[in-house]
Amino acid sequence: MLKRLYKMIPWLVLALIISAISATFDGWVNIKIMGILDDALAGNITMIKSKSVTVLLFAALLVPLGILVAMSNNYFKKKTNLLLKKYYLSKTFQKDIAEFHKENNGKYISALTNDYSTLEANLITGIYSVSNGIINFLVGIWVISSVDIRMLLVGLIIIGINLIVSIVTAKPIQKAYKERSDMFSEYTSYIKEVLSAFHIVKNYNLKEKVTKDYYEKSESIQQKGFFIERMLSFINSFQNFLMQGSFYGVLCIIGYFTLIGKITPGGLLLVVTGIERMAWPLFEVSEIFPKLFSSKDLIQKIEKTLENENTYEETVDIRSFNDKIEFKDVEFHYENNEQIILSDINLTFKKNGKYLIVGPSGGGKSTLLKLLRKYFNPTKGQITIDGHDLKDIKKEQYFSLVANIEQQVFIFEDTVKNNLTLYKEYTDEDINEAIDASGLREFVNNLPEGLDTVIYDNGKNISGGERSRLVIARALLSKASILFMDEAFASLDMERAREIEKTILALKNITVINVSHVIFRNTRDLYDRVLTVKKNIS
Numbered sequence: 001m002l003k004r005l006y007k008m009i010p011w012l013v014l015a016l017i018i019s020a021i022s023a024t025f026d027g028w029v030n031i032k033i034m035g036i037l038d039d040a041l042a043g044n045i046t047m048i049k050s051k052s053v054t055v056l057l058f059a060a061l062l063v064p065l066g067i068l069v070a071m072s073n074n075y076f077k078k079k080t081n082l083l084l085k086k087y088y089l090s091k092t093f094q095k096d097i098a099e100f101h102k103e104n105n106g107k108y109i110s111a112l113t114n115d116y117s118t119l120e121a122n123l124i125t126g127i128y129s130v131s132n133g134i135i136n137f138l139v140g141i142w143v144i145s146s147v148d149i150r151m152l153l154v155g156l157i158i159i160g161i162n163l164i165v166s167i168v169t170a171k172p173i174q175k176a177y178k179e180r181s182d183m184f185s186e187y188t189s190y191i192k193e194v195l196s197a198f199h200i201v202k203n204y205n206l207k208e209k210v211t212k213d214y215y216e217k218s219e220s221i222q223q224k225g226f227f228i229e230r231m232l233s234f235i236n237s238f239q240n241f242l243m244q245g246s247f248y249g250v251l252c253i254i255g256y257f258t259l260i261g262k263i264t265p266g267g268l269l270l271v272v273t274g275i276e277r278m279a280w281p282l283f284e285v286s287e288i289f290p291k292l293f294s295s296k297d298l299i300q301k302i303e304k305t306l307e308n309e310n311t312y313e314e315t316v317d318i319r320s321f322n323d324k325i326e327f328k329d330v331e332f333h334y335e336n337n338e339q340i341i342l343s344d345i346n347l348t349f350k351k352n353g354k355y356l357i358v359g360p361s362g363g364g365k366s367t368l369l370k371l372l373r374k375y376f377n378p379t380k381g382q383i384t385i386d387g388h389d390l391k392d393i394k395k396e397q398y399f400s401l402v403a404n405i406e407q408q409v410f411i412f413e414d415t416v417k418n419n420l421t422l423y424k425e426y427t428d429e430d431i432n433e434a435i436d437a438s439g440l441r442e443f444v445n446n447l448p449e450g451l452d453t454v455i456y457d458n459g460k461n462i463s464g465g466e467r468s469r470l471v472i473a474r475a476l477l478s479k480a481s482i483l484f485m486d487e488a489f490a491s492l493d494m495e496r497a498r499e500i501e502k503t504i505l506a507l508k509n510i511t512v513i514n515v516s517h518v519i520f521r522n523t524r525d526l527y528d529r530v531l532t533v534k535k536n537i538s
């Protein structure tokens, strides 16, 4: 992730150059004004007149420069945030399907929301503020050293003290931020689960239990936040004390130099404003440094959510399905459960064959489909496609040969057409064919804007049956070689389901493997084979 940040260096450099120009202008105007003050005290009116016009002109330039500084800083932050979020999402979709399903996806939501907000405040804002602070600090040193060069040494001592304190205090802060982030992951998963079980909570009157659990989890996060804030305020107070002490020391030295006549009154004022200029970024930097260092652990944690445990290298290219899928002595159990779900499975699915898989609840039908979908590999035996071990076939290529119709339907907030085509190009003829075959014609004809009508919020403005027909049309349109169906007709009325099943079974160039509870007597015979899964196949 840090490597991604390098891409943002040009925007950071641009923002800092603008900030440096603005700070230098400001410092220069300051030096000139103090010069004018010394001229005024010496009664040198001609010098005042000649200097004033230029100083006023440059001072006026500070307004647009200030606006540019703010704009370039915000632009850098916006770009960096978007870049990191885009990186995270694209990496998430590179995760192995089986591994993703195994985990609670609340941790990804938490990374994208809580952890990224912390990174935005601590890292992205931190990088800019620290760099900008250093620029302003250097301008402060320049302003002061224009009065006396020895002040440079003082500046370096103050930076040194600040750095040492930040490095020493970074570790405990780092640990606390990491702990809070872990809590956030658990918390987000919990909220996600509770909200998705909204109707159960209402129906079974679990409001009090859920509210109590929520309160307890929120309280421990608030407590951790309070602990971090308390620790930061102790550290900041200590740093402030050190810095204030060094500044007062410098002020005493300058006061002495003025008294013995080594520095003019204008010079004295210049040093005071210069110290102020140095103090503000130093205070800011001293607060940000520990947070900045603490981002390392958070980045590692975010990166960890993206790692694939399975590093098996797939080597076989497959562009088409030509002959058969074979199960050879396949045995399977889930990683977290030693219980054998499928054993001694030997069967063949021929190209363009139509297969119905039935069996008792918990018998292993969906598991068999998961093996076929390459979500898991058999624990023993082999599944082959046209003679190639499915384990070795490259996922992307295999998935492009396959279409899926399942009960859980995802609809994009977009037009009906885009939801059908999934953003790929098809002819109108193909689209209409899929609409007719899936029984969507009447629905499409009644839409106010036809295929251009937008479906909102995962299909909340259409019925369950319409949603599943849409997904059936989507699968038919994809012209895949293999179609996996998992309880695809569950939300359709019998008449409609039977009609669509017949249409699908009449398709010539597709292999259909259908897992279903719903079995119609008069369509059952249209299958080439009906398999009953009950640990093994009969």
Ligand SMILES: Nc1ncnc2c1ncn2[C@@H]1O[C@H](COP(=O)(O)OP(=O)(O)OP(=O)(O)O)[C@@H](O)[C@H]1O
Binding pocket: 334, 336, 337, 341, 359, 360, 361, 362, 363, 364, 365, 366, 367, 368
């Ligand atoms: N991710 C998993 N981890 C561990 N065990 C699992 C997992 N998924 C399913 N199982 C177990 O595997 C067995 C077979 O489940 P599967 O979902 O394949 O059955 P099914 O025949 O499709 O059932 P149903 O008709 O009720 O959907 C069940 O005992 C189930 O508890």
